[in-house]
Amino acid sequence: MGTRGFTLIEVTIATALMVVVTMMSFMAVQSSARSLELVDARDTTQANVTNVLGYIVREVETAAYEGQPPLYDGVEVSDNGREVTFQVPMDDTASTWSKPITFRFENEDVNGDGKLNQGEDENGDQVLTRRVVRVQDGEEMPVGGSNDISNVEFELDEENATLEVTLTASRPIRNGEHVVKCTMSSRISILN
Numbered sequence: 001m002g003t004r005g006f007t008l009i010e011v012t013i014a015t016a017l018m019v020v021v022t023m024m025s026f027m028a029v030q031s032s033a034r035s036l037e038l039v040d041a042r043d044t045t046q047a048n049v050t051n052v053l054g055y056i057v058r059e060v061e062t063a064a065y066e067g068q069p070p071l072y073d074g075v076e077v078s079d080n081g082r083e084v085t086f087q088v089p090m091d092d093t094a095s096t097w098s099k100p101i102t103f104r105f106e107n108e109d110v111n112g113d114g115k116l117n118q119g120e121d122e123n124g125d126q127v128l129t130r131r132v133v134r135v136q137d138g139e140e141m142p143v144g145g146s147n148d149i150s151n152v153e154f155e156l157d158e159e160n161a162t163l164e165v166t167l168t169a170s171r172p173i174r175n176g177e178h179v180v181k182c183t184m185s186s187r188i189s190i191l192n
């Protein structure tokens with residue numbers, strides 16, 4: 001019984017099939033890596049926003065008592081809605097008040113691409129600073145660490161009865177080809 005080798009056509013077809021199969025599995029791996037990166041960026045931005053928003057809400061909620069604080073009448077919004085200042089009572093009778101507390105948005109991302117560009121590192125820490133800072137009595141504390149916060153809006157309603165806080169975090173992925181964003185807001189009653 002004679003053995004027959006593979007013809008050139010057969011070898012060519014087999015090679016072509018192998019190439020197609022390899023490409024398909026490579027594409028599958030690549031696409032699952034891409035979706036993992038997306039899910040990861042979504043989770044991170046969402047966690048950052050939740051974290052910072054929760055912190056602000058917890059503290060502003062205890063502010064208020066219209067007309068009561070000695071230095072600030074309730075809650076004051078400044079810097080085009082990027083800053084809020086208030087005082088909190090230090091005891092049950094609200095006879096002593098804390099020093100004013102300010103939440104302020106610091107954003108070095110001048111061109112809004114989520115990446116550190118030439119000339120944007122204003123505080124010289126080698127990273128793109130985008131965060132909410134809590135200031136009291138000259139002491140500054142970043143809220144929630146470095147957290148990709150790309151926009152902050154504080155808005156009082158006309159009666160100064162509620163403060164709406166809206167935060168956005170964004171994170172570029174795939175070398176900036178795509179930006180993942182998460183926005184959340186919370187309405188805080190300040191006339192309690």
Ligand SMILES: [Ca+2]
Nearest residue numbers: 109113115117
């Ligand atoms: Ca930038």
Ligand SMILES: [Ca+2]
Nearest residue numbers: 121125127129
């Ligand atoms: Ca910086």
